[in-house]
Amino acid sequence: MSEAISTRSEVKGNDAKAGRLKFANIGRYTLVLTLIVIIVLTAIGNPRFLSTNNLLNILFQVSALGIVAFGQTILLVSAGLDLSVGAMLSVAGIVTALTIAATGSVLLGVLAGLATGLVIGAINGMLVATNRATPFIITLGMMTFLQGVAIIISGGSPVNGTGGLFDFIGFGSLATIPYPVYVMAIVLVVVFFLLRNSVLGRYAFAIGGNEEAARLSGIPIARIKIALYAINGLIVGVAAVVLTGILDSALPNMGTGYELRAIAAVVIGGTPLVGGRGTVLGTLGGVLLLGLVSNSMNLLGIGANYQSAVLGLIITAAVILQRPR
Amino acid sequence: MSEAISTRSEVKGNDAKAGRLKFANIGRYTLVLTLIVIIVLTAIGNPRFLSTNNLLNILFQVSALGIVAFGQTILLVSAGLDLSVGAMLSVAGIVTALTIAATGSVLLGVLAGLATGLVIGAINGMLVATNRATPFIITLGMMTFLQGVAIIISGGSPVNGTGGLFDFIGFGSLATIPYPVYVMAIVLVVVFFLLRNSVLGRYAFAIGGNEEAARLSGIPIARIKIALYAINGLIVGVAAVVLTGILDSALPNMGTGYELRAIAAVVIGGTPLVGGRGTVLGTLGGVLLLGLVSNSMNLLGIGANYQSAVLGLIITAAVILQRPR
Amino acid sequence: DTYAFMRAGPDPFYQYGMEAVQMAAEQLGDEIVTYNANNDSTQELANIQDAITQGVDGILIYAVSLSSEKAAIAQAQRAGVPIFFEYGYDPELLDKVAGFMQIDVPTFGVPVGKFVGETVKEGKVAIISGKLGRGDAEAYSEGFKKGLTESGSKAEVVSEVPGDWNRQMALDATAQILTAHPDLKALYVHNDDMAVGASIAIERAGKTGEVLLASGTNGAPYGLELIKEGKLAVSHANPPSSASVMAYRLLKGVVDGSVEPGQYYDAPSTMITKDNVDEAQPWDPSKEQVAEWVKMPLPEPVKPAPGTN
Amino acid sequence: MVEGSENLAIEARRISKSFFGARALKAVDFSVRRGEVHGLVGKNGAGKSTLVKILAGAQPPDSGTIRVGEKTFEALDPLTCGKAGIAVVHQNAELHPELSVAANIFLGAEPRTRFGFVDEKTMAEEARKLLEQLKLDIAVERRLGDLDIAMRQQVAIAKAVREKARILLLDEPTAALNKSQADFLFDLIRDLAESGLAIVYISHHLDEVLTISNRITVLRNGEKVGVVEAGEADKESLIAMMVGRALEKTVRESVTTAFPAVILDLDAITVPEKLDDVSLSLGRGEIIGVTGLMGSGTRELAEVISGVSRASGTMTLEGKPYEPASVRDAIARGVVFIPEDMRERGLVMPMSVGGNISLAALGNLARLSWLNLGGERKAALSMSERLDLVPRAPEKEVRFLSGGNQRKALLGRAVFAGAKLFVLEEPTQGVDVEAQAQIHDHLRALAADGAGVIFMSTDLEELIALADRILVLRDGSIDATLSPVGLTPEDLLTAIQAQPSAHANTQSEPRSTKAATHV
Ligand SMILES: Nc1ncnc2c1ncn2[C@@H]1O[C@H](COP(=O)(O)OP(=O)(O)OP(=O)(O)O)[C@@H](O)[C@H]1O
Numbered sequence A, B: 001m002s003e004a005i006s007t008r009s010e011v012k013g014n015d016a017k018a019g020r021l022k023f024a025n026i027g028r029y030t031l032v033l034t035l036i037v038i039i040v041l042t043a044i045g046n047p048r049f050l051s052t053n054n055l056l057n058i059l060f061q062v063s064a065l066g067i068v069a070f071g072q073t074i075l076l077v078s079a080g081l082d083l084s085v086g087a088m089l090s091v092a093g094i095v096t097a098l099t100i101a102a103t104g105s106v107l108l109g110v111l112a113g114l115a116t117g118l119v120i121g122a123i124n125g126m127l128v129a130t131n132r133a134t135p136f137i138i139t140l141g142m143m144t145f146l147q148g149v150a151i152i153i154s155g156g157s158p159v160n161g162t163g164g165l166f167d168f169i170g171f172g173s174l175a176t177i178p179y180p181v182y183v184m185a186i187v188l189v190v191v192f193f194l195l196r197n198s199v200l201g202r203y204a205f206a207i208g209g210n211e212e213a214a215r216l217s218g219i220p221i222a223r224i225k226i227a228l229y230a231i232n233g234l235i236v237g238v239a240a241v242v243l244t245g246i247l248d249s250a251l252p253n254m255g256t257g258y259e260l261r262a263i264a265a266v267v268i269g270g271t272p273l274v275g276g277r278g279t280v281l282g283t284l285g286g287v288l289l290l291g292l293v294s295n296s297m298n299l300l301g302i303g304a305n306y307q308s309a310v311l312g313l314i315i316t317a318a319v320i321l322q323r324p325r
Numbered sequence C: 001d002t003y004a005f006m007r008a009g010p011d012p013f014y015q016y017g018m019e020a021v022q023m024a025a026e027q028l029g030d031e032i033v034t035y036n037a038n039n040d041s042t043q044e045l046a047n048i049q050d051a052i053t054q055g056v057d058g059i060l061i062y063a064v065s066l067s068s069e070k071a072a073i074a075q076a077q078r079a080g081v082p083i084f085f086e087y088g089y090d091p092e093l094l095d096k097v098a099g100f101m102q103i104d105v106p107t108f109g110v111p112v113g114k115f116v117g118e119t120v121k122e123g124k125v126a127i128i129s130g131k132l133g134r135g136d137a138e139a140y141s142e143g144f145k146k147g148l149t150e151s152g153s154k155a156e157v158v159s160e161v162p163g164d165w166n167r168q169m170a171l172d173a174t175a176q177i178l179t180a181h182p183d184l185k186a187l188y189v190h191n192d193d194m195a196v197g198a199s200i201a202i203e204r205a206g207k208t209g210e211v212l213l214a215s216g217t218n219g220a221p222y223g224l225e226l227i228k229e230g231k232l233a234v235s236h237a238n239p240p241s242s243a244s245v246m247a248y249r250l251l252k253g254v255v256d257g258s259v260e261p262g263q264y265y266d267a268p269s270t271m272i273t274k275d276n277v278d279e280a281q282p283w284d285p286s287k288e289q290v291a292e293w294v295k296m297p298l299p300e301p302v303k304p305a306p307g308t309n
Numbered sequence D: 001m002v003e004g005s006e007n008l009a010i011e012a013r014r015i016s017k018s019f020f021g022a023r024a025l026k027a028v029d030f031s032v033r034r035g036e037v038h039g040l041v042g043k044n045g046a047g048k049s050t051l052v053k054i055l056a057g058a059q060p061p062d063s064g065t066i067r068v069g070e071k072t073f074e075a076l077d078p079l080t081c082g083k084a085g086i087a088v089v090h091q092n093a094e095l096h097p098e099l100s101v102a103a104n105i106f107l108g109a110e111p112r113t114r115f116g117f118v119d120e121k122t123m124a125e126e127a128r129k130l131l132e133q134l135k136l137d138i139a140v141e142r143r144l145g146d147l148d149i150a151m152r153q154q155v156a157i158a159k160a161v162r163e164k165a166r167i168l169l170l171d172e173p174t175a176a177l178n179k180s181q182a183d184f185l186f187d188l189i190r191d192l193a194e195s196g197l198a199i200v201y202i203s204h205h206l207d208e209v210l211t212i213s214n215r216i217t218v219l220r221n222g223e224k225v226g227v228v229e230a231g232e233a234d235k236e237s238l239i240a241m242m243v244g245r246a247l248e249k250t251v252r253e254s255v256t257t258a259f260p261a262v263i264l265d266l267d268a269i270t271v272p273e274k275l276d277d278v279s280l281s282l283g284r285g286e287i288i289g290v291t292g293l294m295g296s297g298t299r300e301l302a303e304v305i306s307g308v309s310r311a312s313g314t315m316t317l318e319g320k321p322y323e324p325a326s327v328r329d330a331i332a333r334g335v336v337f338i339p340e341d342m343r344e345r346g347l348v349m350p351m352s353v354g355g356n357i358s359l360a361a362l363g364n365l366a367r368l369s370w371l372n373l374g375g376e377r378k379a380a381l382s383m384s385e386r387l388d389l390v391p392r393a394p395e396k397e398v399r400f401l402s403g404g405n406q407r408k409a410l411l412g413r414a415v416f417a418g419a420k421l422f423v424l425e426e427p428t429q430g431v432d433v434e435a436q437a438q439i440h441d442h443l444r445a446l447a448a449d450g451a452g453v454i455f456m457s458t459d460l461e462e463l464i465a466l467a468d469r470i471l472v473l474r475d476g477s478i479d480a481t482l483s484p485v486g487l488t489p490e491d492l493l494t495a496i497q498a499q500p501s502a503h504a505n506t507q508s509e510p511r512s513t514k515a516a517t518h519v
């Protein structure tokens, strides 16, 4: 009899698996399909769109957003969230620029920026781990706080001039590919393996899927959360250095709006806000969608007044097509 | 024995009730306590704070935010969310002002504004109900779209002059209390009873607590969701009319940021983002906290550059004190 | 006396205005309380109410929006607190306020358009606009186009994209415009912040010198820097520093009765190019500079140009 | 304590625990010897799960001490328990739906590669070996969320075994298992005990407890009533200790077979690959029990009747065509459904007990959409009394109730909805014997009032005690229709497990039987 049972459950297994694969792929395919449609339409409207130069430009343009979104993916997988990344970006960027201005050393500036991100991220992690309030509201409070900090430390004005950082990040390229694109790629690969192969990544999924079960399995929830938020902070620090380099300056509001765009990219890429699931490759798709749409609207000459409406329609459509009931 | 059991469980029941009250109240008390601390400190710092006039000012200042937050409470209870309320506020306000400008009739303008909110809300509800994507991302798309719509229909500039609406809303008062405060109070009472006593409200709690269980209990999920989002839209329409009246004009970006502040108020007030629970009175507490802090910073003369940091600290602290692990 | 200084948002422009007023107030023995509306009209109204409660003697304000200030003015008027606007003119309200000082928004882009038209006789021109929805960005573009046509140039505006006053957005938009129009002759951006981003994109595309970059407003320190470096051809400067000091002094005058209320003043503005960059009024003035502004004769009221609002 | 404490694997002394003022445990002493299976029984809400949670470090006690080996603790936590060799299968198998079976089994103790990454290959390998050892047939790479409750329970047990525990706590591990799966688990438990493990075993199936345990501790209202040697106890004495008095034994001597009218008629109901040509008719006042092996289609049948899923074929309700497009349709026609998975699909956890009870019939409590809250409270209180819900506190959030009381609340919803036809999955899973009898009485009373009841169960005793007719499903079709009269659990088990060919002593439902009379 136990054979009969086993056959059945085998069948069940395969059925379910096949079904799941199909389902998961519908989502992925839709995103890829949406990307392709946009590319084709834009290419028809403006052949220059497909020039290597423009494609590299797109990658260059999304690099900071991409980096932030990759970090946010780690958090969303663990059912976390950090709304303060935009403000953190501003603070870390200002610290970078101020340090370079004060010491003349790009290296020190970069280290200071990274450390700032790491420390703020760890603080966020500690607040989230030791409180029952949702990360949404805790990091919303931190976002407001950090926006204030950015204004205070910058004196409310742009901090200009980053010397060698600008020459390297803003202008440097290897094999015609700008350095920020490499930085984005490295962060992508690191996050990919972190989520897929590392124990920490596994715990992120476990906490996101069922925190109580994870706790009962002996996973040190608080420590893991702090680690995840700290890593996210460090990644935001990387983005801050990149963005400061690209702009050759740091502005108190340069990160404004990054949080929502990053989260949008992650969710469009298939990671749900409730956690337990997600891939950073999906996030890359989401980031490319946002970058492509903006690029293609400008290339197609869609007037300034209409861009927000069109972008909104495309985001909504992409999301809806991806997950019909 | 069965008597013994029943006596015992009676006792248990009462105990439990007392216990529950206590538990639920810890959160509420903390919020009330935070409010009291702020009030006392500000009153010491600036005796004018406690003048009737200033207290009425605070209520007047938070009225539009309060109305939006009350509507959002309904959605959060049902595990929904509408990030597009700020943009919706702008669109409905512009429609109100344009209609008044075109027809000269305040009544038509008000009706047009309310209808705009209702229709957009219903559309959001339909999108949310018929898709598996989370409300967060769907309404984020709608937010971007509606921001664009606001710019398109207003031509990008403020729409000025609302005639009698301004005289009434912006200036009118009854028994020294400005009309917007009455409007806020009415919306509060309506939402309170909607959530507590109506079948729709009960369904909102059920869907928020366990959507599948609600479905298996025969609750028409899609219809209820559409109704809830539509009601929220209508309430945003009310806020739009109030705000347009207060400002005597509608601005394409006048709602920017309302979504986050409203959600913050709701969550500070004890309604979790995951739904199934919540009270609109808590939301009132959250709204008052935000209004009080801003007022008290101004009255204490905390400089413009420091306000964001202080506000962020207070939000974070309020939230953390309220729900320690 | 105590005066309120209200900024519309966190942008550096207001920061410079705020700092200059604070320096001037120190020299004139006044106290300044500062407020930030965070670009939110409701918060602005709340700030005004709160300042009144606090009992300030006058309010100096950079309004959040052009001409939506009826409510704010009504509040101040009711409380008898004079309010002076540095932005947000509405002809109907002139008699209700201490005064208005503003650049002439609808025509502000005109001289820039003329300047570009005189240099670029034909070819493609693009515009990167500030954040839409407040009324000014739209006006700058219109004025610019008018000036371009009036200059007799055959140059043509081929692209208008949003830059939201944001360096990064302007950087990206410029790169995209240059992709779509590699033969672009000139680029008009609405402020110096976006000019910084645009100049980086032009440089990255290897087109420094090929594309004429013009900035519509500001004359900010980083804009002047660009002009000195030859990366920015022109900026129509409207320093918040000297303007705010003058506005503050006018408000003081209204309070002590030496200045007649309800008048309109032009905010100081100059077209800054490489030739006169050293004469530009600094945004971040020294004490001495402020002392000079404090002693300068007050500006004369003017009749606002028709259509100004 | 008489026993040599060196022989004790774990010893809890004077454990007390309250939840918001309500005592769940009162100074309970509890100890388990090495190599012993220690049964823990008590009515719903007696405190069994609470005790287990405290021993497993999931919750701290308010007072008392726990000694594990040499060390004494004021409170344990999951990490300490892991180190001390305490493993647990909680009443609600706490697992990760999005992770694979292997990842679940090794969560918190992943084998690692040289570079510190998770060694997926080794992990899958080990998990496969472990499942094989346990004779469980579950593919290790499957997503846990795709498994049914029984398989999840098996994974939870495998995880506990993997932890190489010295002390294993099992909280109603068989509640969701069928008989053969349960038997299999018993073999496993015996083997583990023989190898020296201390095992705590909680179940409402007292026969099981008596068979497998060496000693049994009985809890009542959070207090320890006593410890008995299993050999010296029987079911009746246990029940008397649990309940505080003896229960009458119900024996099925006859069942009603004639019903005044047909309430539900199914003709050739087919769902591809799940249900194959099922026809049956249910009389007004009749109670049908449906059973079968895992995957035989019992759930699908329940879901088709209650409008959750659709099938081909025709259904007739009270003589009228019945084609529910949704659960809502079904409820509107007087058909209510109670799912087995009460946490995921049944209860609204943050809602009050009263709210859960009234949920499917709010219309009865509302005028013009305005709820009569007082009426609701009264109705919920009387329902709590009818179903002996502990505590009688309709305003209490349902998530704070014990597992068995939660199920009663769920059943209360169906009863309150006042249905004509009840479709119930595992109506008394996790419910104590006394309450089970009460629920059965209720269902019989409902039937006597003219309702039809069709319930899906894997509990053989329950099927025999409650049903007027028992249908055995196999591969989606009705394999046998049995009368409970004179039927023993062994007979029923044989029928369920019979090979497809062995239809000899069973009868299939006569297709022509549209009349309300059955043999
Ligand atoms: N987290 C909690 N919050 C509040 N009360 C609780 C909580 N957990 C358990 N209780 C209460 O403690 C008592 C004992 O519950 P417990 O779960 O231990 O019972 P049990 O013996 O396992 O019952 P069952 O057989 O129904 O599973 C019950 O009255 C229950 O309502």
Ligand SMILES: Nc1ncnc2c1ncn2[C@@H]1O[C@H](COP(=O)(O)OP(=O)(O)OP(=O)(O)O)[C@@H](O)[C@H]1O
Pocket (backbone or CB within 6 Å): A008, A011, A012, A015, A016, D148, D149, D150, D273, D274, D292, D293, D294, D295, D296, D297, D298, D299, D300, D301
């Ligand atoms: N969500 C699903 N996805 C895929 N197949 C399913 C699903 N639910 C059920 N099935 C399949 O339908 C068949 C019948 O399952 P059903 O759950 O009705 O059986 P059951 O008798 O209730 O089993 P159990 O004893 O496990 O509760 C099984 O072969 C199963 O593989």
Ligand SMILES: [Mg+2]
Pocket (backbone or CB within 6 Å): D048, D049, D050, D091, D171, D402, D403, D404
């Ligand atoms: Mg239990």
Ligand SMILES: [Mg+2]
Pocket (backbone or CB within 6 Å): D298, D299, D340, D456
């Ligand atoms: Mg089943």
